[in-house]
Amino acid sequence: QVQLVESGGGLVQAGGSLRLSCAASGRTFSSYAVGWFRQAPGKELEWVSSINIGGDSSYYADSVKGRFTISRDNAKNTVHLQMNSLKPEDTAVYYCAATGTAYISTYYYEYKYWGQGTQVTVSS
Numbered sequence: 001q002v003q004l005v006e007s008g009g010g011l012v013q014a015g016g017s018l019r020l021s022c023a024a025s026g027r028t029f030s031s032y033a034v035g036w037f038r039q040a041p042g043k044e045l046e047w048v049s050s051i052n053i054g055g056d057s058s059y060y061a062d063s064v065k066g067r068f069t070i071s072r073d074n075a076k077n078t079v080h081l082q083m084n085s086l087k088p089e090d091t092a093v094y095y096c097a098a099t100g101t102a103y104i105s106t107y108y109y110e111y112k113y114w115g116q117g118t119q120v121t122v123s124s
Contacts (some may be wrong), residue, residue, distance in 0.1 A: 094117060
């Protein structure tokens with residue numbers, strides 16, 4: 001069983017930066033691909049980024065490519081999402097999720113473990 005806890009959300013002005021963290025419990029976390037998703041009010045859940053178990057392959061939605069960077073530290077059971085050049089349209093609840101396998105996916109239904117989410121609000 002893996003439990004995920006996100007932190008680092010908050011209110012920031014457009015153009016600013018935030019660093020989200022996802023802390024995991026469980027010795028098997030390093031064996032799982034991890035992703036970040038977000039959900040804005042009234043919108044569907046959106047895939048943002050994913051990283052493989054080794055941390056050397058990462059993938060991004062077009063909407064965040066070049067602005068967001070995902071990373072992981074398996075020794076500390078953590079995954080981070082560095083968000084730069086934030087825009088008002090990045091406002092959402094951000095969720096960390098783990099697939100439960102080494103398989104990377106952009107589909108939310110292929111992620112087995114989820115955190116509770118952290119709110120990111122970008123003001124214009």
